[in-house]
């Protein structure tokens with residue numbers, strides 16, 4: 001029953017399209033006394049295996065419309081239970097525990113139905129799956145639990161992000177006016193950033209030389225260092241992980257036509273594909289398709305709308321500085337010392353290089369500086385030659 005609470009920027013978990021939905025429920029005894037009240041906003045992120053044995057991920061909010069069948073105030077000694085049912089047979093349930101002075105959430109069970117073809121169109125395992133965890137620490141018996149900030153609860157392939165939560169149990173029909181806030185809402189306590197996903201430092205990747213041949217002739221040339229920066233699920237947490245492509249263990253392949261070119265780099269289980277296209281008289285990197293394999297989990301990440309590494313047809317593209325290609329919200333690629341020529345390769349050698357913008361910006365002052373230096377030298381040479389001529393002219397006079 002691991003429980004992780006932390007303040008994380010929303011984008012870390014790819015919740016950019018979080019919708020503002022909340023369920024508000026009240027559980028009453030037969031005598032119509034309210035015992036449980038909840039107003040909760042939560043987004044679920046579920047990782048599941050597809051029928052093609054790849055990993056997929058679905059993100060959805062708990063909707064506004066829910067039922068509370070199965071909930072109980074906990075008569076006859078059993079624990080009060082808040083059971084919230086929604087959608088196609090999904091259930092969120094939380095029971096509560098108390099002693100004489102405090103109460104807390106006890107066991108939080110989220111059950112999702114992978115037969116729901118809207119959310120899980122391609123799930124391999126069909127049926128009801130559960131994720132069990134805990135929710136909220138003890139608070140005084142006569143108080144309301146409040147948390148405006150994000151609370152992240154991770155267990156068994158499910159990440160639940162809660163915010164703007166109001167919870168009351170053991171209410172005995174009284175509106176509990178005393179509010180106890182979660183740590184994240186408390187401005188005096190620092191946010192629990194230690195639990196935020198971290199990235200381990202890694203050496204700069206080695207630069208590899210790759211080529212693609214079109215039958216007998218080399219039709220594409222590339223050299224670069226590649227470092228993938230992927231948000232991978234490990235032990236129930238998404239962690240930014242760096243993966244360097246090792247040229248020694250990487251095979252290159254691909255294809256060339258006069259309108260598009262593909263470079264595929266295969267480093268054991270990691271496959272990085274670059275698709276080059278032509279617009280007007282320039283080529284550029286238009287698409288990337290990255291396959292990451294970890295154990296039995298495979299994820300494929302594609303971006304068809306890139307615009308990198310542009311240069312004129314007939315030339316090659318060169319960029320010595322580090323560049324960042326954002327393939328998806330879960331995958332960044334750091335590139336180093338890139339040189340590519342996906343078209344019009346002659347005699348397996350690179351044509352004239354077109355330097356990337358930043359390098360050009362950098363070379364302009366150098367060129368101007370060098371030109372000024374040459375000018376100064378020319379002026380000095382002219383001055384000394386002029387003086388010598390003057391002197392020799394003088395000697396002739398005397």
Ligand SMILES: *[C@@H]1O[C@H](CO)[C@@H](O)[C@H](O)[C@H]1NC(C)=O
Pocket residue numbers: 031032033034173175
């Ligand atoms: C519970 O409280 C509400 C308002 O606070 C009141 O209208 C209602 O009569 C109470 N019910 C019982 C059974 O005391």
Ligand SMILES: *[C@@H]1O[C@H](CO)[C@@H](O)[C@H](O)[C@H]1NC(C)=O
Pocket residue numbers: 078079095096097106107
């Ligand atoms: C809450 O529910 C869980 C699972 O059903 C159960 O193991 C636990 O004993 C319950 N807690 C209380 C206080 O009854």
Ligand SMILES: *[C@@H]1O[C@H](CO)[C@@H](O)[C@H](O)[C@H]1NC(C)=O
Pocket residue numbers: 099100101102138
């Ligand atoms: C109730 O539980 C809290 C923490 O779980 C503990 O600190 C407190 O001493 C307990 N009170 C009683 C009366 O058992």
Ligand SMILES: *[C@@H]1O[C@H](CO)[C@@H](O)[C@H](O)[C@H]1NC(C)=O
Pocket residue numbers: 101140141142178
């Ligand atoms: C809530 O309980 C605390 C002690 O647990 C007490 O000091 C306080 O007066 C109570 N407040 C209300 C509104 O009952």
Ligand SMILES: *[C@@H]1O[C@H](CO)[C@@H](O)[C@H](O)[C@H]1NC(C)=O
Pocket residue numbers: 020039164166
């Ligand atoms: C938070 O919830 C309250 C109701 O409990 C609602 O009035 C308010 O608009 C919500 N705030 C946000 C930012 O969703």
Ligand SMILES: *[C@@H]1O[C@H](CO)[C@@H](O)[C@H](O)[C@H]1NC(C)=O
Pocket residue numbers: 199229240242332334
């Ligand atoms: C990896 O990506 C994450 C999220 O964008 C970022 O915070 C981190 O600095 C990146 N690491 C490297 C080494 O680029």
Ligand SMILES: *[C@@H]1O[C@H](CO)[C@@H](O)[C@H](O)[C@H]1NC(C)=O
Pocket residue numbers: 232233234235241243293294295
């Ligand atoms: C694969 O996942 C494990 C944990 O599940 C992690 O420790 C390891 O770094 C991952 N490997 C890669 C290449 O991401």
Ligand SMILES: *[C@@H]1O[C@H](CO)[C@@H](O)[C@H](O)[C@H]1NC(C)=O
Pocket residue numbers: 206246247248
């Ligand atoms: C690749 O192989 C060369 C020579 O065998 C070695 O010097 C180099 O360190 C290797 N690079 C990596 C990244 O393993």
Ligand SMILES: *[C@@H]1O[C@H](CO)[C@@H](O)[C@H](O)[C@H]1NC(C)=O
Pocket residue numbers: 258259
């Ligand atoms: C590509 O080659 C085909 C035949 O080889 C030709 O019909 C077509 O016009 C060429 N396209 C371009 C953009 O050169």
Ligand SMILES: *[C@@H]1O[C@H](CO)[C@@H](O)[C@H](O)[C@H]1NC(C)=O
Pocket residue numbers: 271273289290291300302
């Ligand atoms: C991405 O690459 C994988 C493996 O090479 C392939 O199965 C998949 O069809 C490719 N996807 C796209 C959109 O190109």
Ligand SMILES: *[C@@H]1O[C@H](CO)[C@@H](O)[C@H](O)[C@H]1NC(C)=O
Pocket residue numbers: 305307
């Ligand atoms: C592709 O990117 C351009 C700008 O980079 C953007 O205007 C366009 O909407 C994007 N198209 C898609 C399908 O994402």
Ligand SMILES: *[C@@H]1O[C@H](CO)[C@@H](O)[C@H](O)[C@H]1NC(C)=O
Pocket residue numbers: 347
């Ligand atoms: C092709 O390159 C080789 C060496 O890489 C060179 O010897 C040869 O002259 C070149 N041929 C042409 C036609 O440039």
